[in-house]
Amino acid sequence: QVQLVESGGGLVQAGGSLRLSCTASGRTFSTYDIGWFRQAPGKEREFVAAIRRSGGSTYYGDSVKGRFTISRDNAKNTVYLQMNSLKPEDTAVYSCAARTGPYMKTMGDDYKYWGQGTQVTVSL
Numbered sequence: 001q002v003q004l005v006e007s008g009g010g011l012v013q014a015g016g017s018l019r020l021s022c023t024a025s026g027r028t029f030s031t032y033d034i035g036w037f038r039q040a041p042g043k044e045r046e047f048v049a050a051i052r053r054s055g056g057s058t059y060y061g062d063s064v065k066g067r068f069t070i071s072r073d074n075a076k077n078t079v080y081l082q083m084n085s086l087k088p089e090d091t092a093v094y095s096c097a098a099r100t101g102p103y104m105k106t107m108g109d110d111y112k113y114w115g116q117g118t119q120v121t122v123s124l
Contacts, residue, residue, distance in 0.1 A: 002028065002098050003024065003025040003026070004096050004115035005022070005116070006021065006022050006116065006117060008020040009120045010119075010121070012122055013123055014123065014124055015086065018083045019080055019081065020083065020094055022036070022096030022115060023078045024079075024098065030054075033052050034070075034079040034097070034098055035097050035098075035106070036079075036081050036094060037094070037095050038095070040091060040092040043092075047061045047108070048064055048068065050105070051072050055072045059106065068081060069081070079096060086122045093117040094119075097114045098112065098113040098114075
């Protein structure tokens with residue numbers, strides 16, 4: 001089992017940057033793939049990015065490609081989401097999630113453990 005805590009959210013102007021962190025408890029963090037998802041009010045949950053347990057493979061949602069970068073430091077039990085060139089439409093609650101398995105997944109239902117989320121608000 002793993003427990004996840006997100007941090008780094010906040011209010012930023014359009015064009016600005018934020019770095020989110022997802023920190024996990026437990027000594028098996030390196031066995032989990034980690035995904036970032038977001039949900040805006042009145043909208044469905046959206047896949048943002050994912051990274052394999054080793055950090056060797058990453059995948060991004062179309063709306064964030066070229067602007068967001070996911071990375072991980074297994075020694076610190078932490079996954080990062082660097083968000084650049086932020087737009088108002090990036091405003092949402094961002095949550096990280098963990099899963100095990102042989103393939104990278106982009107659907108939230110494939111992730112077993114979830115954090116509480118952190119709010120990101122991008123103003124004009």
